[in-house]
Amino acid sequence: MAIIITPISKKNPLSLSAPILYYPKAVKTGEIDLEELSEQIAYSSSLTKADCYTAIISSVVTVSKRIECGKNYKIRAIRCFSNQCKRNSKYYS
Numbered sequence: 001m002a003i004i005i006t007p008i009s010k011k012n013p014l015s016l017s018a019p020i021l022y023y024p025k026a027v028k029t030g031e032i033d034l035e036e037l038s039e040q041i042a043y044s045s046s047l048t049k050a051d052c053y054t055a056i057i058s059s060v061v062t063v064s065k066r067i068e069c070g071k072n073y074k075i076r077a078i079r080c081f082s083n084q085c086k087r088n089s090k091y092y093s
Contacts, residue, residue, distance in 0.1 A: 004029060 007022040034056060041052040 003027075 004027040005024040008025045009020045009022050012018040038049045038052040042049040
């Protein structure tokens with residue numbers, strides 16, 4: 001799933017005659033907390049909620065460290081985690 005962005009227009013304060021530039025801004029589409037995520041995983045597996053909680057925390061820390069280093073984090077048969085910004089072509093011509 002891609003990150004949904006919206007363009008934000010900004011003027012150059014040093015050159016008011018310069019054209020307006022558009023920058024991407026990520027749009028928040030919802031959230032899930034750690035408790036709910038742990039419960040959902042525990043419900044669909046044989047692990048306890050505490051085991052799921054620990055595994056999620058460890059995974060997030062590991063994935064975050066890899067992404068901060070500019071690397072993609074691939075988990076076979078699941079997904080590839082990386083930072084991406086995609087533009088919506090209807091805002092750009």
